[in-house]
Amino acid sequence: MFFAIDPAGGVPLYEQVVRQVKFAVAGQVLKPGERVPSVREVARQLAINPNTVARAYRQLQADDVLEPVRGMGLQVAGGALGICQRERLDLIRRRLREVLLEARQSRLDGSEIRELVERELDQAEKEEVQS
Amino acid sequence: MFFAIDPAGGVPLYEQVVRQVKFAVAGQVLKPGERVPSVREVARQLAINPNTVARAYRQLQADDVLEPVRGMGLQVAGGALGICQRERLDLIRRRLREVLLEARQSRLDGSEIRELVERELDQAEKEEVQS
Amino acid sequence: MFFAIDPAGGVPLYEQVVRQVKFAVAGQVLKPGERVPSVREVARQLAINPNTVARAYRQLQADDVLEPVRGMGLQVAGGALGICQRERLDLIRRRLREVLLEARQSRLDGSEIRELVERELDQAEKEEVQS
Amino acid sequence: MFFAIDPAGGVPLYEQVVRQVKFAVAGQVLKPGERVPSVREVARQLAINPNTVARAYRQLQADDVLEPVRGMGLQVAGGALGICQRERLDLIRRRLREVLLEARQSRLDGSEIRELVERELDQAEKEEVQS
């Protein structure tokens, strides 16, 4: 329905599901109060085990992104939008900081780094246009 | 000679050792032909399991950064400097690409990303001056 | 006649309905011989599934609190008042015992527990005055 | 080694394990820095599935009560003592509040409730002396 999973690629499946949902919420593709597809449904579509999806959903509940509606499945929680947007920014900022720090440790100076960023940014934009 | 092994951080210990050596070579702290301390020696200094160091050294040999000297342990290989410097750049470039891609997927536009980069870069520079 | 169904709180909906009825009987809001609103009526008022109400009514019949009147729905049973009042006390006593036991297991001594009880009791009284 | 599980009785097994560990930490039976028995070990002793224990341990990590020591299992985290003691008190306070509120709603007045508490408390103390 709204996501794709990479079964290889280091990241655990349940983690990928968690991220997909959080990103969907942050991007307002999923809005607070909206129902989320059932565990079995997602499992079927992604061709993975329901337990794996259930684990992701459990995690999302612990993170206050989803909340149960008794006997009716799960829905996006009220404060989920804020949580997901904040988390997304934090995540990117943290990773960016790591990379830049590593770059500095490699004795690249600021201008070289900026150049790298620009190049990658341009490339990413091109790819985006194509898709 | 080696410092900063963090047993808690997500990165595997043997990976950390590998990186330390590669960075030392790239930064010319270790030069081609130079002997490298023995497995037991490193293990003692870092207070980690010799098996872990052995694994790191095995990896470094597979990467053509270290080479055996018959009966005398290991030394930095001839082409190691180039390999390590290239690898370092590649690593940073690859990570940078990942982060920027993720940022784009989060619907941050180019200017916002550039702003984030600038901010983190400034901060990194400040920290560097202090230390 | 009924109020306060909380679809989010841990307690199952049918359980909440059961309790509401029992409390109403214990508090003499519902008296023996009195007719009880129909499943559909209650379901409509509480905006919950009729199956859920039906299940609650089934439970109440099993507990001898409601009894069927041929072709006329359900009414409060003769011995219901005694049953509900006794049950209410038992319930509270049982729970209280659980909590106190757990408190003892946590190595809180008697005086600390009494203090806690007093504090909570005062607070509960205050809240009651307000409402 | 240090706990017993009740395989019946509503509470999920993994939850029971979580509590046992938290109580052990709060009661200083397990101290920060101390190793915790392995997943397989606990599973064997309690005669339950390792996955169930693993789930409990995962939960405890999420709660910052346990922390991993790479390749060496799990140990009690630094701040665990404070966390567990605070949690324990909160838990008891919350439950106590619920019960007392329910008692008030049942039109028991303060003195009757205090009497109940005293009776249960005395009984609990007696039981404790016996054991």
Added chain:
DNA sequence: GTGGTCTAGACCACC
């Protein structure tokens, strides 16, 4: 129909 729990057993990375 929904999610939650538990079991059983396989495979992986790390130390």
Added chain:
DNA sequence: GTGGTCTAGACCACG
């Protein structure tokens, strides 16, 4: 040896 992930399949409570 350690924990982590995933699959498969059974059973339960709830609506």
